[in-house]
Every structure is written in C-alpha cells, then in structure tokens.
Amino acid sequence: EDQVTQSPEALRLQEGESSSLNCSYTVSGLRGLFWYRQDPGKGPEFLFTLYSAGEEKEKERLKATLTKKESFLHITAPKPEDSATYLCAVQARSGGSNYKLTFGKGTLLTVNP
Amino acid sequence: DARVTQTPRHKVTEMGQEVTMRCQPILGHNTVFWYRQTMMQGLELLAYFRNRAPLDDSGMPKDRFSAEMPDATLATLKIQPSEPRDSAVYFCASALWSETQYFGPGTRLLVL
Numbered sequence: 001e002d003q004v005t006q007s008p009e010a011l012r013l014q015e016g017e018s019s020s021l022n023c024s025y026t027v028s029g030l031r032g033l034f035w036y037r038q039d040p041g042k043g044p045e046f047l048f049t050l051y052s053a054g055e056e057k058e059k060e061r062l063k064a065t066l067t068k069k070e071s072f073l074h075i076t077a078p079k080p081e082d083s084a085t086y087l088c089a090v091q092a093r094s095g096g097s098n099y100k101l102t103f104g105k106g107t108l109l110t111v112n113p
Numbered sequence: 114d115a116r117v118t119q120t121p122r123h124k125v126t127e128m129g130q131e132v133t134m135r136c137q138p139i140l141g142h143n144t145v146f147w148y149r150q151t152m153m154q155g156l157e158l159l160a161y162f163r164n165r166a167p168l169d170d171s172g173m174p175k176d177r178f179s180a181e182m183p184d185a186t187l188a189t190l191k192i193q194p195s196e197p198r199d200s201a202v203y204f205c206a207s208a209l210w211s212e213t214q215y216f217g218p219g220t221r222l223l224v225l
Contacts, residue, residue, distance in 0.1 A: 034213070043117075043204050043216035044156075087156070091211070099144055099168065099211045105155040 002027045006088050006104035013078055013111050021073040021107045023088030031093040033071050035064050038085045078111045115139045117217035119205050125223045131193040134220045136205030145188045146206040195224045
C-alpha cells in the first residue's frame with residue numbers, strides 16, 4: 001500500500017526565515033510526486049510534479065526536490081502570503097492504479113511578519 | 114481561466130436526508146475524481162471515472178454513497194441516507210488521463 005508521511009505537521013517561521021518541509025513516501029514504482037498548496041476554505045492548488053530522483057523544480061520562493069525515498073519543499077525568504085497547508089501526494093506507476101494520488105496529511109505553514 | 118466548479122459550496126442537512134453534490138470538470142479533461150477531506154484522515158479518494166466510466170469506487174461506503182457521470186460535463190456524488198460521520202469537505206478534481214489533477218473549491222457538508 002502506498003504511504004506518504006509529511007513532517008513537521010506544523011511550522012511557524014518569521015518572514016525571511018528559510019526552511020524545508022519533508023515528504024517521505026513508499027510506493028510500488030513512482031510515476032510522479034506532486035506538491036499542492038491549500039489555503040483555508042479552498043481546494044488544493046497544484047504547485048509541482050517531480051518524476052525522477054534528482055529532479056528539481058522552482059517557482060518563486062519555492063523549490064521542490066526529489067530522492068528515491070523523500071521529497072523536500074524548500075522555502076526561501078518566505079513571506080506571510082506563503083502561509084498555507086502544503087500537501088504532498090504520490091502517484092504509482094503500476095497498472096490501473098496509475099491514476100490515483102495518495103496524499104499525506106500536510107504541513108501547516110505559518111509565516112509571521 | 115479553466116477551472117473545476119462544484120455546487121453547492123455549503124450544505125447543512127439532517128441525518129437521514131439525501132445529499133447530492135455536483136461537479137463540472139475542466140473542459141477536455143477525461144478523468145474525474147471525488148475526494149473527502151477531514152481533519153483526522155486528510156484527503157481520501159472515494160471514486161474516479163475515466164471517459165465517464167467508473168474505474169474505482171473502493172473508497173466509498175457502498176451502502177450509502179453513489180457516484181455517476183451522466184455526461185462529460187457533470188459528475189455527481191450522492192449520499193443516501195446521510196449520517197453525521199459524513200460531515201466533511203468533498204472535493205472534485207479533474208485531469209487529462211493520468212496527468213496533473215486540478216481541484217474544485219469543495220462542498221462543505223454538515224450532517225446534524
């Protein structure tokens with residue numbers, strides 16, 4: 001069974017204080033690892049897809065990296081508007097299940113001004 | 114700006130009543146997913162469709178939940194009868210085949 005564990009559950013940063021969120025996963029053949037951002041009262045918003053170990057993607061202050069066992073979401077010089085819950089999900093390669101995403105429970109990030 | 118739409122956005126009902134949630138996927142997307150989100154369990158996949166055909170509904174309580182796609186622009190999730198433990202946020206997402214899933218704003222359901 002595919003599993004995704006995110007840590008920490010909650011993270012509080014001061015504006016400008018860089019940090020990283022972790023996503024550890026076990027999957028029977030990784031097709032893709034996805035990062036989403038979710039604001040209160042809204043649906044998850046797509047950020048990145050990573051497909052193979054060593055791959056990196058960046059968007060503004062966010063950079064996502066991938067190894068064979070985990071992914072990191074690095075946040076550089078965060079701003080209060082980066083406050084949200086960040087969700088990680090894996091998609092398995094095998095057979096008919098390659099449509100499904102298995103989500104972690106998320107990291108609630110709060111950035112104080 | 115293409116996006117997934119869901120109605121209603123909020124629903125309060127009494128135990129035993131039927132609840133119907135609707136989703137309009139992004140035009141051209143052929144895969145539609147229904148998820149449920151709670152504080153305890155996080156996001157859980159309930160069911161999904163490809164080209165309107167159900168592929169997997171193993172995440173749904175079979176006795177009370179049903180999901181359908183009457184046409185390519187409408188997906189429905191019904192709960193009958195509803196129970197307090199069904200209170201959650203229900204999300205619809207759509208994708209082109211197995212590519213990136215895009216989520217709707219959700220239906221917040223409270224069953225009293």
